Amino acid sequence: xxxxxxxxxxxxxxxxxxxxxxxxxxxxxxxxxxxxxxxxxxxxxxxxxxxxxxxxxxxxxxxxxxxxxxxxxxxxxxxxxxxxxxxxxxxxxxxxxxxxxxxxxxxxxxxxxxxxxxxxxxxxxxxxxxxxxxxxxxxxxxxxxxxxxxxxxxxxxxxxxxxxxxxxxxxxxxxxxxxxxxxxxxxxxxxxxxxxxxxxxxxxxxx
Numbered sequence: 001x002x003x004x005x006x007x008x009x010x011x012x013x014x015x016x017x018x019x020x021x022x023x024x025x026x027x028x029x030x031x032x033x034x035x036x037x038x039x040x041x042x043x044x045x046x047x048x049x050x051x052x053x054x055x056x057x058x059x060x061x062x063x064x065x066x067x068x069x070x071x072x073x074x075x076x077x078x079x080x081x082x083x084x085x086x087x088x089x090x091x092x093x094x095x096x097x098x099x100x101x102x103x104x105x106x107x108x109x110x111x112x113x114x115x116x117x118x119x120x121x122x123x124x125x126x127x128x129x130x131x132x133x134x135x136x137x138x139x140x141x142x143x144x145x146x147x148x149x150x151x152x153x154x155x156x157x158x159x160x161x162x163x164x165x166x167x168x169x170x171x172x173x174x175x176x177x178x179x180x181x182x183x184x185x186x187x188x189x190x191x192x193x194x195x196x197x198x199x200x201x202x203x204x205x206x207x
Contacts, residue, residue, distance in 0.1 A: 028158035
């Protein structure tokens with residue numbers, strides 16, 4: 001029997017957590033990011049529908065991308081882009097909800113860390129949004145960002161992290177490796193947003 005979703009209004013929305021010995025943070029990041037953009041939608045609740053997507057993403061990574069060592073070595077940017085496309089297609093076909101993704105620094109280098117933080121903060125100002133970014137160094141992890149305050153990026157993360165210092169956005173040329181052991185790769189920052197029109201139609205169909 002499929003697990004009945006628990007609505008966010010009944011239980012505080014919490015991220016799916018990965019195991020201590022796996023490197024599947026990319027797959028968890030996609031699912032947690034989708035769930036956060038859907039925070040006010042019944043589908044955001046934990047349930048069988050996310051297990052189905054989890055299995056589909058794993059199968060795609062192994063069978064289509066050939067990432068046989070995914071669970072032990074993780075995934076790079078190109079793999080993450082394909083995972084997101086697969087997840088977008090699944091959500092459109094299975095739940096009639098569409099998502100948009102955008103890499104703000106895919107073709108341009110930010111002038112400063114303030115520029116990076118400002119881009120993320122502006123994106124997250126709107127509801128139905130989330131940010132996925134790769135952090136390399138000591139952390140070496142795909143993170144989901146749900147908010148920005150004066151000193152920290154607030155996370156909705158699979159690695160039991162609640163926040164990370166904004167110093168992770170310090171650009172390489174200006175960073176001090178001794179004081180900044182983890183750094184976000186600006187080219188790997190992905191902005192995710194939900195098509196609110198399709199989401200509203202979906203809610204009406206299930207009400």
